[in-house]
Amino acid sequence: MEEIIRIRNLSKRYTGSDRYALKDLSLSIGKGEIFGLLGPNGAGKTTLISTLCGMIKPTSGELWFDNLNYRQHSRKVQRQIGVVPQEYALYPTLSAEENLYYFGSLYGLSSRELNRRIADGLHRVGLADFAKKPIKTFSGGMQRRVNLLAGTLHQPNVLFLDEPTVGVDVHSKEVIMTLLHELNTQGTTIIYSSHHLNEAQHFCTRIAIIDEGKIVVEGKPEELIASVAGATTLENVFIHHTGSQLRDYA
Numbered sequence: 399m400e401e402i403i404r405i406r407n408l409s410k411r412y413t414g415s416d417r418y419a420l421k422d423l424s425l426s427i428g429k430g431e432i433f434g435l436l437g438p439n440g441a442g443k444t445t446l447i448s449t450l451c452g453m454i455k456p457t458s459g460e461l462w463f464d465n466l467n468y469r470q471h472s473r474k475v476q477r478q479i480g481v482v483p484q485e486y487a488l489y490p491t492l493s494a495e496e497n498l499y500y501f502g503s504l505y506g507l508s509s510r511e512l513n514r515r516i517a518d519g520l521h522r523v524g525l526a527d528f529a530k531k532p533i534k535t536f537s538g539g540m541q542r543r544v545n546l547l548a549g550t551l552h553q554p555n556v557l558f559l560d561e562p563t564v565g566v567d568v569h570s571k572e573v574i575m576t577l578l579h580e581l582n583t584q585g586t587t588i589i590y591s592s593h594h595l596n597e598a599q600h601f602c603t604r605i606a607i608i609d610e611g612k613i614v615v616e617g618k619p620e621e622l623i624a625s626v627a628g629a630t631t632l633e634n635v636f637i638h639h640t641g642s643q644l645r646d647y648a
């Protein structure tokens with residue numbers, strides 16, 4: 399496996415908190431993988447993705463992107479990363495096209511190339527007819543599709559997604575998953591967090607189950623299922639490793 403992300407002994411404790419959101423976590427992710435981060439609420443998935451995107455600083459530990467140390471090469475790393483956050487990052491009064499133009503221009507694409515990618519992207523996610531409509535008139539599923547385009551217009555080498563299909567209907571979900579598959583086929587490594595274990599089982603080349611800031615188990619979905627006696631789904635594996643106790647902290 400040719401490594402694209404290397405995480406070593408990563409810990410994160412938020413200011414004012416007495417708990418570690420991530421605790422001494424080490425992980426390698428290979429080029430071209432579709433890597434799933436699964437775990438109960440509060441496990442540390444968003445914290446890990448936000449750290450890998452450079453949005454939050456770790457308390458300790460080291461990160462490398464394609465052998466570049468994050469701290470020494472943050473700009474170079476940022477240019478190769480795409481992020482699709484859980485929260486919509488779109489401007490409600492601007493049209494889909496205007497939103498995408500704004501986000502695409504942050505990556506220094508020429509106007510001509512950007513317009514081409516926006517038209518192509520909107521077509522691919524079934525929103526060509528809505529290009530000029532303001533985002534505030536879009537359904538949740540439509541907004542999620544635009545959000546996904548906003549994070550991928552610059553064709554990143556690695557794409558991070560935090561729950562890309564949460565709260566969307568089955569049609570939008572299908573379009574989102576197809577687009578992600580296409581991006582992966584074209585060479586984008588995908589790292590995503592999800593609570594949809596069934597989706598992850600079929601979509602991911604490898605997964606890690608995280609609990610209380612640590613990796614509990616990692617491997618290919620079929621290997622993980624085979625490793626737990628009586629398991630037939632990733633859901634069985636998940637319960638086996640994380641138990642059924644609620645994770646309520648405040």
Ligand SMILES: Nc1ncnc2c1ncn2[C@@H]1O[C@H](COP(=O)(O)OP(=O)(O)OP(=O)(O)O)[C@@H](O)[C@H]1O
Pocket residue numbers: 412413415417418419437438439440441442443444445446647
């Ligand atoms: N900004 C913050 N300040 C303080 N604590 C935080 C902050 N963000 C997250 N946490 C805490 O860090 C831990 C990990 O949270 P995180 O959001 O990374 O988990 P998660 O696995 O993404 O959860 P979920 O599945 O509910 O989205 C939790 O205990 C959470 O309360």
